[in-house]
Structures are given as structure tokens and as C-alpha cells.
């Protein structure tokens with residue numbers, strides 16, 4: 001374990017454990033197996049963990065691919081890797097507009113495409129910049145109705161057009177599953193079938209992709225082979241092998257130590273995962289209140305006995321969910337101070353939060369409080385905020401540092 005860097009702080013800070021990020025990546029890589037590459041998704045600023053911080057760590061670990069949302073993120077990630085020995089490819093996963101095409105070509109990004117218009121913009125940019133043919137990955141819509149071309153006539157036309165376009169090269173074919181955390185999901189089976197149809201059309205077009213990819217963290221987690229289902233990884237390997245291509249999964253949340261529970265099956269990777277992010281702050285005030293005193297906006301919490309309260313300089317503006325407020329009728333979230341739980345009392349405010357330290361001896365101004373980390377996870381926050389850990393970590397608006 002590397003020692004934490006001592007940081008001067010005003011409000012709060014996020015520590016990213018390089019060691020844990022590498023452990024989680026290794027766990028995914030092991031379950032995926034040697035013949036399935038693991039693309040590391042670092043979109044949304046690495047799910048709130050800081051893409052500038054995480055991308056170089058993953059590049060040093062040897063990832064071949066990083067996944068971002070748009071061209072702008074791709075440029076920032078590329079810039080963070082200037083000193084890296086190996087340069088992973090960067091997949092721009094969520095579409096593009098006309099003005100992104102030149103950026104993609106100039107910065108050596110690899111776009112996911114699914115319309116003729118997107119490909120025309122890119123082909124024009126390649127021509128304008130007199131660049132090498134651009135590798136593109138074609139997304140097949142197999143059931144998300146979000147991105148991707150639907151198998152059938154539309155796909156065949158697109159492939160015919162692409163095959164005749166020397167400035168673009170079909171490097172990858174991909175799809176995305178809607179319910180990858182559900183074991184034996186009939187929808188996943190239907191999506192696989194549609195993808196196989198699409199791969200047959202690709203083969204018929206004469207195009208030979210190098211990569212075939214599908215699925216996310218839960219695809220790897222939910223890859224146990226059952227009597228009814230051979231699992232998406234086994235399926236993906238077979239489809240890729242059939243196309244003479246390499247197989248890949250695109251994992252995000254599990255890299256950061258979280259994963260949706262597998263529904264109706266065994267979790268293959270989740271038990272090995274630990275959170276990468278720790279969010280910490282310091283106590284900026286301590287005060288005593290009397291029985292009957294109310295705390296915070298709208299007085300939703302009333303002290304039932306004399307209490308000692310600590311004030312923390314964080315709130316919903318930083319990503320601490322307001323649903324964690326503690327009232328007279330429902331207890332809310334907590335932070336850890338000195339290894340003990342300090343319950344949030346009253347409403348979480350924009351930049352301030354009050355916690356109960358009555359039973360924690362000797363808390364004083366300057367003491368560290370853990371908002372996320374040992375003893376309190378993004379899953380805890382998600383449960384209270386009626387959402388998923390994805391939204392909690394992505395909602396972090398605090399600068400990250402590697403420890």
C-alpha cells in the first residue's frame with residue numbers, strides 16, 4: 001500500500017487508490033479470460049473518479065482500449081497520456097456531431113458510428129486533413145433502441161456504403177446489452193441472436209473487423225455458465241472467433257469497485273472488488289445543543305437529549321445527496337469519524353452538513369471525516385437516495401488525487 005499524500009485542504013478531497021484500481025482491473029481481466037480483452041471505460045470523468053488520474057494508471061497496467069463518451073473527453077484523456085509508455089486506443093462511445101469529426105481524426109480517436117451521416121462527416125474530415133483511413137466501430141442496436149443500426153436492410157445498405165469508402169475502415173462491430181446483470185435473461189438471448197444476424201451481414205459484406213465487443217461490468221460478473229445459459233462471455237468468444245476477430249468487453253463501474261447485484265445467478269467478479277474512491281473532509285465546527293433544539297433547514301430533526309454536533313464543509317453542491325438528510329422520523333446517512341459512525345442530522349445543505357458526534361469522544365475542529373470509504377460506500381448512499389452507485393460516484397464534484 002502506498003502512503004497517502006498529505007494534502008492541504010479547504011473543503012473536501014477524493015483519494016483514488018491506484019492499488020485498488022489495479023486490483024479491480026486484474027479481477028475483471030482474470031474472469032474475462034485471456035482471449036477476451038477488457039476495455040476500461042473512463043467516461044464521465046472516470047465515473048467521477050477523475051479521468052486524468054485513472055487513465056495513466058490503466059495505461060501503465062496495459063489496457064489496450066479506453067472508453068470515453070465524446071470527442072472532447074477523448075482529447076482530454078489523450079492529453080493525460082502524453083507521458084505514458086503505451087498509448088491505449090480511445091473509443092468514443094456516444095456519438096458525434098459534425099464539428100467533432102476533425103477533432104476525432106486529429107487526435108487519433110476511434111469513434112463508434114451507426115449512421116451514414118456520422119460516417120460522411122468523418123470521411124470528409126479524413127479527406128480535408130489528408131489523413132490515413134480512420135478506423136471506426138459500428139454499433140448494432142440489438143434491443144436498447146438507443147444507439148446503433150438495426151440488423152436488416154438498413155445495416156446491409158450501410159455496410160455496402162462503408163465497404164466502398166476507402167477513407168474509413170471497419171475495425172470493430174459492437175452492441176450493448178440492456179439487462180446484463182440478469183442471469184438467463186430472455187432479452188439478452190434475443191440481443192445475442194440479433195447480433196449474430198448482424199455479424200452474418202458483416203461477413204457477407206466482405207468487411208473483416210478486428211474487434212467484436214459487447215457487454216459491460218455485469219457481463220463479466222454474470223458470466224457463470226449455467227445449464228440454461230452458457231453465459232455472454234462464452235457466446236462472445238464464439239462470435240468473435242467466427243468472425244476471425246478478437247473479443248472484448250467494456251467495463252466501467254467494476255473498475256471502480258462497484259457492480260449491480262447479479263439477478264438470479266452467481267457473481268464471478270464482485271466478491272473481489274473494493275471501492276477505489278475515498279471522499280474525505282475535516283470537521284470545521286463542534287457545538288452542543290439542548291434537548292428540544294432543532295437542527296438545520298425546516299427543523300426536520302429535533303434533539304431528544306443534549307447532543308454534540310460536528311459541522312462538515314460539504315453538501316449537495318459537492319455531490320453529497322440531500323436524501324441522506326436525517327429527520328425525526330427517518331435516519332439518514334452517516335460519515336465515519338475516528339472509525340465510528342456519525343449520523344447525519346437535519347437536512348444536508350448546499351455546502352454544509354451536520355453530524356451527531358455525541359458518542360464519539362474528543363471530536364474537534366480539524367478532525368478527519370470519511371464521507372465515502374471504510375464504513376460507508378456508494379451503495380449505502382445509493383440505497384438512501386433510491387438510485388444506483390453509478391449515479392453517486394458520477395455525481396462527485398470534488399477533485400481527485402492518487403494515493
Ligand SMILES: *Cc1c(COP(=O)(O)O)cnc(C)c1O
Nearest residue numbers: 041093176216217250251252253
Ligand atoms: C458505460 C458503458 C459501458 C460500461 O458499463 P458498466 O456497467 O459501467 O461496466 C460499456 N459499454 C458502453 C457502450 C457504455 O456506454
